[in-house]
Amino acid sequence: MEAQHQRTHDKGETQATHWHCNGILIGHAVSTFRELSSFGGSSQEDVVRFHFGLKGDYRFYYKQLDKHYDLVGGHHNIMYSRGFDITVYNKTLRLETFGIQFPRDLFVQFTQNASEPLQRFAADIMAGRHVMLSEQWGAIDTPIQQVIQQILHCRYAGDLRQLFLLSKSIELLVLCAESYQLANSRKDAFIRNKTDKEKIIAARDLVNERLHCPPNLSEIARAVGLNEYKLKRGFKETFHNTVFGYLTEQRLQLAHQYLRDTQKSAAEISAELGYATPQHFNNAFKKKFGVTPFLVRNNP
Structure with a gap:
């Protein structure tokens, strides 16, 4: 209910x-x-x-x-x-x-x-x-x-x-x-103060907001006010994933949701999420979920 x-x-x-x-x-x-x-x-x-x-x-x-x-x-x-x-x-x-x-x-x-x-x-x-x-x-x-x-x-x-x-x-x-x-x-935390933790959270939010045109590591670091080394170490420690790995996961999960809940074609989803080609999207999707976008669309 x-x-x-x-x-x-x-x-x-x-x-x-x-x-x-x-x-x-x-x-x-x-x-x-x-x-x-x-x-x-x-x-x-x-x-x-x-x-x-x-x-x-x-x-x-x-x-x-x-x-x-x-x-x-x-x-x-x-x-x-x-x-x-x-x-x-x-x-x-x-x-x-x-x-x-x-x-x-x-x-x-x-x-x-x-x-x-x-x-x-x-x-x-x-x-x-x-x-x-x-x-x-x-x-x-x-x-x-x-x-x-x-x-x-x-x-x-x-x-x-x-x-x-x-x-x-x-x-x-x-x-x-x-x-x-x-x-x-984990024996020793790399991110120890609240200010740095807030910056790592801000980095994650920025990635989520820009799934369709993802910023590179340098852009994210400048935007949140961290050097790239601290960003990479802090992000991995906080979210158990690299920045690029997290971005890939979020894009593919969103693509899966689009295939289930919208009428957008795989090609449209691929373009909207910033993949270079539909084939690149298809390969990444199959690697993640074990099935092609076509099968998800036709087996809701």
Whole structure:
């Protein structure tokens, strides 16, 4: 079941979409503001919350943990508390977030025999402790971003839609847990201060905005104010991919979406996304997905 919601704040408004499946609540929200301000949120639902900050900078106070978090777009974490009260302070005029709420018992069922960090997290939940899965917020890398986009652009209906949303929610759980393990296994972080992290996020956003005419590494470095070495190292550390690898992934995923959801021909998509020739596009697409654009178009 899908539902649209609109909430008005003193300084702006939030447009949200919610999906329900098997007791799981999935939500996507875009908040726009006329000026920098704050707003609160609370809930008494006994659920485990996945939070994904997609775009925008903000900080929030989490009452049950008595902690402040200062975040830039492109982050995620999993949290649990009995009662949920937060105050959000936006630092940009547009925020985009995504979230999943698992019923407490269902989440424990999925994770109590999983990896060691998830087992500890599940044990804390069963003990009624207020916890975050990781003190370090994870970065939204390409696999996580792609699953979120697949949910937002789901074409299925009825029972098949329910099954799809359930499978993608579990996939995000696995990807998030893997992301935290990768971050914790890294001995020394290359990007250590918030300013540089914001610049790496800005580099990713610039790539996403220019998929059809991608900037080269020098252009990106100049635009965000980093030298090329720090850009390359920081991007790979944050998103587990090179700048060029990330660009290729995003272009091909967008091409796949166009083939499913629009009537654009493969040649039109190839030209729109900046490929030198349709054959170049066809070869890259087949290498990524194992099938040609023609087969995707004719087997929706």
